[in-house]
Amino acid sequence: MSQQEEMQNTLAPYDSGEEGISIAELLHIFRKRFRWFVIGLVLVVGLAVGYLQIAIPQFESQVSVLVEPIQRSSSFESLLNVSASTTKIATEVELITSRKNIEYALGTLDLASYRNADGMDYRSKDVLGDVKERIVVSTVKDTNIVRITVTDANPAFARDFANALATSYDSLLTGIAKNSKTAQREFIESQIPINDRELSRASDALGDFRENSDIIQLTDKSSLLVEQISYYTLRLEPLKLQLRESEVFIDTYNASLKQAGVEGVLTLDQIKKDSVVMAKLSDLSAWKTELTMYESLSNLAGNASTAAPSTTLDSSSRIYVINSAINQVTKELLNRVADLTRSYANEANTQAIVQALTTEVGIQVLQQRGAVFVEELSQLPVLERRLSELQRDVQIYEAIGLKLREMLEEVKLTEAAVTGNVTVIDAANLPLNPVSPNKLLILAVALLLGAAIGLLLTLGIEALDVSLQSEQQIQKIVGNDVPILGWIPMMKVSEKDKYPTLSVYNDPLSFESERFKLIANMLYNKTDKKVFSITSCAMAEGKSTIIGNIALALAQMGSKVLIIDGDLRLPSMERYFRLKHREVGLVDFVTKKTKLEECLIQPFENTPTLHLLPPGNAPLVPAAIFSNPRYIQGLQYLEKLYDFIIIDAPPLDSASELLSISKHVDGLIITVRAGISSKGSLYDLVSNLRTANAPLIGFVFNGVIPGATSSYGYGYGRNYGYGYSAYRYGYAQGQGTAKKKKANIRRRSTSWYRKRYKLDLKDRGKINSEQFEPVLAFGEHAEYRTLEAWAGEHATTHSTVFPEARTSGFTDSPAAKVEEKPVVQPVQDAVKHDGLGVIERDPDAVGKK
Incomplete structure (x- = not known):
């Protein structure tokens, strides 16, 4: 056996002591250090009582409202949909605590009539404080019911501010819904006079050309080229208007969100740069190019009108496949855009973004196809080409004028259909009892926490005491x-x-x-x-x-x-x-x-x-x-x-x-x-x-x-000693004295013990x-x-x-x-x-x- 092993075996009895601590030892430590437990308990409870004395009572008032999504309140189709359904209203709920809504709600109140405990009115920002921190918004699961809770030291202000938030919130959502439709209407109204002037100019130019030239009718090839160019041009103009309308809606909606304090709003150009979106738009362009070629052939055969052809399913199997592919790509594009704008956009905004992206792809495809026929027309004689251009301009402006008037009527109906988004279910009432501080809860927690801290303090003092006690x-x-x-x-x-x-x-x-x-x-x-x-x-x-x-x-x-x-x-x-x-x-x-x-x-x-x-x-x-x-x-x-x-x-x-x-x-x-x-x-x-x-x-x-710093007691030895003396002095007196001394000793602490020890050492050198x-x-x-x-x-x-x-x-x-x-x-x-x-x-x- 090596010397190291012998040393380990020699010291083994000292290191193999029982781990942990028994319940009896815990109780003994608790009894011995009970003073520290009381100190920890009294300290925490005292702090809790002190906090209750200086804490300002807070009152809470709550208003319950029913919130409709913006797209449902601003959609004409939603008026005809009577089925009850719940839609996510995360964006709408976020707008409740927006800076614009809070400022509008505070503007409707007479802040001079509300005063704090010191008698100062709420017109001062220092007195009013950060009201946003005192607003709590919660939703009822699987419903569109929202609860707005306001907490304040003034119960009247808590009630009035909660009701004001609900009112201003309704105005804010209604304004956002109306702003987008109003912008669309104003844009269409501004385009109609411009189109009428261009139509008048094109008609005058065509009449002058016929009076001053000998060509009255175009050849068959020229007529065919003019029809194709007109076909693509007629399809392009509505798409351009539709793209412009979507962009106006998106810009207006994003501006409203930014004004309301919502961060992280993506622009249309930022969404286009997404790699997944770019791949889907490329696939969509390929499918629409092929579909446009088939529609062009149908138009040559006389199966299409001068207006935009219908995109319904054709009897041809190939057109059916192409349309199915386009729908699938559009659906995937919609899901991707929804993921990118999930934190702030609603359904109407997501659909407007997808519509703008797909419309832009359609415009690019039609422009590419139209450029082919324009290039071919440019090879014809000058007079025929000029006549075809004038006839094409007249047809285009006539079609655009009809489309603009149809869109104007539709937008007017939609704008008129915009209603309030918020319906107050339960108005806020004047709170009678404060919700904080909760005295019973704070005292109960203080007792538990004080007991825990007192126990930890007791064990900590015991752990710091390296002296031997038992x-x-x-x-x-x-x-x-x-x-x-x-x-x-x-x-x-x-x-x-x-x-x-x-x-x-x-x-x-x-x-x-x-x-x-x-x-x-x-x-x-x-x-x-x-x-x-x-x-x-x-x-x-x-x-x-x-x-x-x-x-x-x-x-x-x-x-x-x-x-x-x-x-x-x-x-x-x-x-x-x-x-x-x-x-x-x-x-x-x-x-x-x-x-x-x-x-x-x-x-x-x-x-x-x-x-x-x-x-x-x-x-x-x-x-x-x-x-x-x-x-x-x-x-x-x-x-x-x-x-x-x-x-x-x-x-x-x-x-x-x-x-x-x-x-x-x-x-x-x-x-x-x-x-x-x-x-x-x-x-x-x-x-x-x-x-x-x-x-x-x-x-x-x-x-x-005995009985203080250890588990020892006087026991039999003390009783026997006094009993022996009782032969001369009386047993009852000795026993009573022993109990009295024992009770007094138990009240001693370790600190008293050390003081007594030092005092004995000091006195020992002075006595005798x-x-x-x-x-x-x-x-x-x-x-x-x-x-x-x-x-x-x-x-x-x-x-x-x-x-x-x-x-x-x-x-x-x-x-x-x-x-x-x-x-x-x-x-x-x-x-x-x-x-x-x-x-x-x-x-x-x-x-x-």
Whole structure:
């Protein structure tokens, strides 16, 4: 197995934590961060309420109209069509919000009579605002019914403007329909006098020619050529008029659309340039050329009149095929033009465009065919040619005059048939209640949105909080194979206590003391382990407090306990026991070969089984101390004399000697400070320890607030502690106090926790600042002079003093008991009675619960 695979397997327990989050954890996070949820909810609801206070009520008025398409209202054939049908009115609906229609509607209103909430009239554009944005046009599906809705702060203006829009809209559509027919009529009327003058001129010229020449009749060939030329000319003139009429209609319609604000209108020339349209016109020209040749032959045979021949189906199969092809091409051309003008054109405009295109093709074909006969006529004698031209002109102008009068009558009928396009179904009424702001809807949405934002804010704050808050978070990082030895509640620093946070000494029967004793019993039951090292993720996370309380608890249980202050950079155990720094300690034992009896001190007078090995002078390389063979031999020697050795190890992020310390201990314990230790620092620490094969045996969760920052509660331990005290003070009173404290604690937040933590650190340096002189555990003044003598006197069932310990080279004095002398300290408060220790040392209590 490669080194990389071994590393992955080593770190696997830390990376294989359960993904996601359970409902119970969500509820716990929600309860813990409930304040942020309330902040998010109140913030959104407050904004909604503020908006409702400043929002101006808007009133809505609606008018329903029936809209007829322009081509139906302007078509003479539509008057005879009584069948009900619906036609697309997209263009007509678009014209409702056109600038021309809005301006016309506003022009019909007395804007000075309408005022806003500030009392200013609507004549000012700033007060009136953009009315187009307040107009909503909707259509009823599969009908020609249109609803025009106007919203405004003034209910009267909303009603009147909606009705004015319907009226001006009717006038606008009617004007567009009439304008096209009026333009056609005026054009035809202007052409009739011109044609009459040309007819009169042609007739006079023919009469003068006959009077002044000897030719009265044309030859048969000349007559035939004149008839053909006249035939094509008669067909050309109506087509030209028809083309002109279509162009006038298209130009007038496009101008109306542009005036109404419609964009993207294509001209006739732009449509001709379309590749598909050009291909269809080319095909149409070919088919019409062939059809014209057949019609010319029929005309020569006397089967056609001087007027335009009928385009109905001929009995000839070829003419039938040609006509069918022409109809098909015309249909395809109509579909293409409809696609190009779909966004703005109606049916009448599309048909006019197709008619103009096909008429132009027909004119080109007839002109090409007529040019052939004109060229042939030019080869005849001059007099015959002149006579034929004069007769042709007279015939043409006579035919054109008749056609113009027929078209004039038809256009007059169509113009007279133009009616209104818009019929009001339901007029707009005065609105009584505002439509916006909708208070109930806004408040409901604000509640939902506020709850969502509050929940997201809660989860976001929780995600930003990288501190460890619960035992489950620790287990997710380190895995379930490393147990939690116990948790310690946050302790209050009191000025009355001689040793702050030393609960086992200050109040042996308190709940906090029982938590420390529980951890001490966990270590006591590990009979195969005697040397422990306690470290933390970072500084000031409570490892000194845990070491002092656990060591004192083990000593009260009758075990011989030694505390080694292994934090050579920032030693804290002497300061924790309120002892002055001693220059002789662990460093001197290792480097100067000082005797252990000259280094060990006794922190408490009434606890002779608890000793402290201070660090002494600071070394240059702290890591070299713990890798020195004398340190290793000395630790092995002390292990045979003491039941438990607890080493205060520095955090790994501040000192690398932790790894050297961990090589020579039976178990390594990590202190995790609730709400202070970060997830990343814990993960890095455990990863490094696992990589170094350190004997990690468990964690201590310190500084827990029951019921607030974690799922812990006082539970049985609290009730039992107060129950035990109730033997002297009363159970009911203790239980009530516990419930009251628990309720108060639950109202605490993480921010309060951190403030309390910083305050405790600050106060801890101010309370009981006086320090005592350290007292050696062995020597002339002490009860025992050597370690062997002391160990033999205090032998316990947990460990046995080995005989070889008496011959160790670390001491030169024999085991001898000296005269008992009291340990004197400058300041000594009254020592509290350790009731539990008395019971354990009572011979009559052995073997009993």
